[in-house]
Amino acid sequence: MNAPVSEFRRAALTAQVDRVVNSTPVLDIHTHLYDPLLGDLLLWGIDELLIYHYLVAEGFRHLDLPCENFWILSKQRQAEILWNTLFIEHSPLSEACRGVLTTLHRLGLDVKQRDLPALREWFRQWNAETYVTHCLELANVRAVYMTNSPFDDIERPIWQKGFLRDDRFIAALRVDPLLTDWTRAAQRLLAWGYDVGEGFSPATLSEVRRFLADWTQRLESRYLMISLPPDFSCEPDSDCTRLIQGAVLPHCRDFGQPFALMLGVRRAVNPDLRLAGDGVGHSNLDTIAHLCAAHPQNKFLVTVLARENQHELCVLARKFRNLHPFGCWWFLNIPHLIDELTRIRLELLGVSFTAQHSDARVLDQILYKWDHTRRALARVLVEKYSDLAATGWEPTAAEIERDVRDLLGGSFERFLKT
Numbered sequence: 001m002n003a004p005v006s007e008f009r010r011a012a013l014t015a016q017v018d019r020v021v022n023s024t025p026v027l028d029i030h031t032h033l034y035d036p037l038l039g040d041l042l043l044w045g046i047d048e049l050l051i052y053h054y055l056v057a058e059g060f061r062h063l064d065l066p067c068e069n070f071w072i073l074s075k076q077r078q079a080e081i082l083w084n085t086l087f088i089e090h091s092p093l094s095e096a097c098r099g100v101l102t103t104l105h106r107l108g109l110d111v112k113q114r115d116l117p118a119l120r121e122w123f124r125q126w127n128a129e130t131y132v133t134h135c136l137e138l139a140n141v142r143a144v145y146m147t148n149s150p151f152d153d154i155e156r157p158i159w160q161k162g163f164l165r166d167d168r169f170i171a172a173l174r175v176d177p178l179l180t181d182w183t184r185a186a187q188r189l190l191a192w193g194y195d196v197g198e199g200f201s202p203a204t205l206s207e208v209r210r211f212l213a214d215w216t217q218r219l220e221s222r223y224l225m226i227s228l229p230p231d232f233s234c235e236p237d238s239d240c241t242r243l244i245q246g247a248v249l250p251h252c253r254d255f256g257q258p259f260a261l262m263l264g265v266r267r268a269v270n271p272d273l274r275l276a277g278d279g280v281g282h283s284n285l286d287t288i289a290h291l292c293a294a295h296p297q298n299k300f301l302v303t304v305l306a307r308e309n310q311h312e313l314c315v316l317a318r319k320f321r322n323l324h325p326f327g328c329w330w331f332l333n334i335p336h337l338i339d340e341l342t343r344i345r346l347e348l349l350g351v352s353f354t355a356q357h358s359d360a361r362v363l364d365q366i367l368y369k370w371d372h373t374r375r376a377l378a379r380v381l382v383e384k385y386s387d388l389a390a391t392g393w394e395p396t397a398a399e400i401e402r403d404v405r406d407l408l409g410g411s412f413e414r415f416l417k418t
């Protein structure tokens with residue numbers, strides 16, 4: 001029988017793993033943050049933290065107020081309402097509320113005062129550019145991937161005009177409207193000078209590819225992405241399938257880039273809540289199996305929103321090396337499930353996955369999202385290395401550093417290069 005590691009060895013291992021996990025810079029492979037030169041698209045500061053859609057959903061559990069009466073208020077007023085409801089009238093025990101407190105604490109602010117005006121005052125000293133550096137350094141994040149949509153009317157003209165890029169913000173090309181509503185998307189492509197018709201003739205598909213190529217080059221984006229509902233399937237004649245097979249996958253092969261699929265979101269379950277109104281559903285991963293098997297020259301980055309899909313996704317990744325699972329997305333980004341998912345993935349895949357992405361919509365959130373993930377990851381790793389140590393296999397410091405680098409972006413970078 002394997003001898004359990006001594007308490008002394010376990011304490012040393014814990015200290016070593018904590019040090020490595022905290023000091024390894026993260027590559028955050030999916031966020032909704034923006035290069036500061038994209039202007040107001042980059043959100044930051046206390047009011048934005050308080051009106052994050054995760055908190056809006058929780059606030060409305062208590063508020064006795066029609067949603068529309070909330071949305072017409074200024075952001076400041078919305079933030080005050082959520083602060084009072086979620087922090088003053090009740091204890092901020094949820095992960096999203098705790099996240100605000102961790103963020104403020106990491107910034108050196110005294111949360112116990114419960115003083116919103118004083119917090120606001122502190123943030124006035126910053127501008128976006130200096131604050132970006134402050135947050136990235138404090139969170140030990142080396143770069144973040146943005147979510148960039150040519151269909152976004154605010155974002156598109158800024159890219160078309162061009163600007164001096166900050167290389168800590170890497171682009172990812174997001175094309176949800178193209179694949180989920182072809183009729184509308186086709187009209188837009190036509191208006192932008194791409195000669196697409198209604199059916200999927202070779203000429204139309206080639207124009208869609210020209211659109212994807214133009215935007216990939218303009219953004220210097222590194223992968224193409226979409227989020228999809230649980231009932232996503234590759235029915236042979238659907239618009240989505242024809243576009244994926246006739247344009248998206250050939251485009252990704254041309255550019256040697258992965259196609260990222262985020263599966264399982266049910267949009268607008270409660271539309272009154274706007275962004276906070278999306279839900280989750282169980283996806284049929286046969287579609288992913290089919291894509292990976294039928295297109296071995298393509299690479300698929302996949303995250304799935306339902307807890308029930310996680311084990312199946314890992315089993316699929318064991319079958320297909322062109323599939324890379326990533327992140328604990330949205331409702332899964334809570335300590336209990338980060339712990340569970342990280343264990344399942346390590347136990348089935350070793351380190352050949354990406355443990356987390358922040359999905360931050362507000363810059364400062366990278367402080368809490370990575371802080372909480374690092375804690376959970378370190379705890380699981382200590383246990384896993386202790387299990388190895390019980391066999392006599394002692395991981396070296398360099399091996400631990402290599403593994404953590406892989407889990408926090410290194411495996412992803414290798415996957416991009418394959």
Ligand code: FIX
Pocket residue numbers: 032147227262265275329330359361
């Ligand atoms: O589709 C996505 O990229 C989702 O992450 C978002 O739509 C969602 O609103 C979000 O912020 C989740 O964390």
Ligand code: ZN
Pocket residue numbers: 030031032359
């Ligand atoms: Zn997202």
